[in-house]
Amino acid sequence: KNEVEQSPQNLTAQEGEFITINCSYSVGISALHWLQQHPGGGIVSLFMLSSGKKKHGRLIATINIQEKHSSLHITASHPRDSAVYICAVGNTDKLIFGTGTRLQVFP
Amino acid sequence: DAEITQSPRHKITETGRQVTLACHQTWNHNNMFWYRQDLGHGLRLIHYSYGVQDTNKGEVSDGYSVSRSNTEDLPLTLESAASSQTSVYFCASSDRASGYNEQFFGPGTRLTVL
Numbered sequence A: 001k002n003e004v005e006q007s008p009q010n011l012t013a014q015e016g017e018f019i020t021i022n023c024s025y026s027v028g029i030s031a032l033h034w035l036q037q038h039p040g041g042g043i044v045s046l047f048m049l050s051s052g053k054k055k056h057g058r059l060i061a062t063i064n065i066q067e068k069h070s071s072l073h074i075t076a077s078h079p080r081d082s083a084v085y086i087c088a089v090g091n092t093d094k095l096i097f098g099t100g101t102r103l104q105v106f107p
Numbered sequence B: 001d002a003e004i005t006q007s008p009r010h011k012i013t014e015t016g017r018q019v020t021l022a023c024h025q026t027w028n029h030n031n032m033f034w035y036r037q038d039l040g041h042g043l044r045l046i047h048y049s050y051g052v053q054d055t056n057k058g059e060v061s062d063g064y065s066v067s068r069s070n071t072e073d074l075p076l077t078l079e080s081a082a083s084s085q086t087s088v089y090f091c092a093s094s095d096r097a098s099g100y101n102e103q104f105f106g107p108g109t110r111l112t113v114l
Helices: none
Strands: A004-007 A010-014 A019-025 A031-037 A043-049 A052-056 A059-064 A069-074 A083-091 A094-097 A101-106 B004-007 B010-013 B019-025 B031-037 B044-051 B054-057 B064-066 B076-078 B087-094 B109-113
Touching: A004 A083, A010 A019, A019 A031, A019 A083, A019 A101, A031 A069, A043 A052, A043 A059, A043 A069, A069 A083, A094 B044, B004 B087, B010 B019, B019 B031, B019 B087, B019 B109, B044 B064
Parallel strands: A010 A101, B010 B109
Antiparallel strands: A004 A019, A019 A069, A031 A043, A031 A083, A052 A059, A059 A069, A083 A094, A083 A101, B004 B019, B019 B076, B031 B044, B031 B087, B044 B054, B064 B076, B087 B109
């Protein structure tokens, strides 16, 4: 069993829909990261959180430490949100990555 | 602005050749990491370094080596390239001193071994 599991693996949405991507992990962590990878490959950090909730524009990330679960929400999705979203967990300086959720948003 | 760069961005090589992928960061970060990304797998750690002259093996280190002679650079060497090493390689860095482990990623190098 992978230490970091994401669901769904693939997600298709119509523009304007509310999107939820889930991440469950089985190890102790100091922080959880959500990353975005666009076609063409670059990886950027969206959020780093160790408790509660963070919001940046239309993106919201939550984490429940007791349940070892995090969600990434996208409100009013747009075609430019199409990307692979990667969950990673960290303890010390190293990260363990999920396999990613591929999101496609159609107009 | 501080950044992390990788070169080359694309590389085609032949089985058995030695290949070196460059990674250079201007964040002045202590920590540097090399990952490979393959379909069906998350990013997997190849090697990492916590500072000059420090290197450590990750989960998929066989066939790879790194050296850290200064803060800015962590080159990744494939001693004798194999087709199984065809992949996209990402370098990343983070600042241990901050107490957080947010990592900043380079743009990636797509390596094809024929």
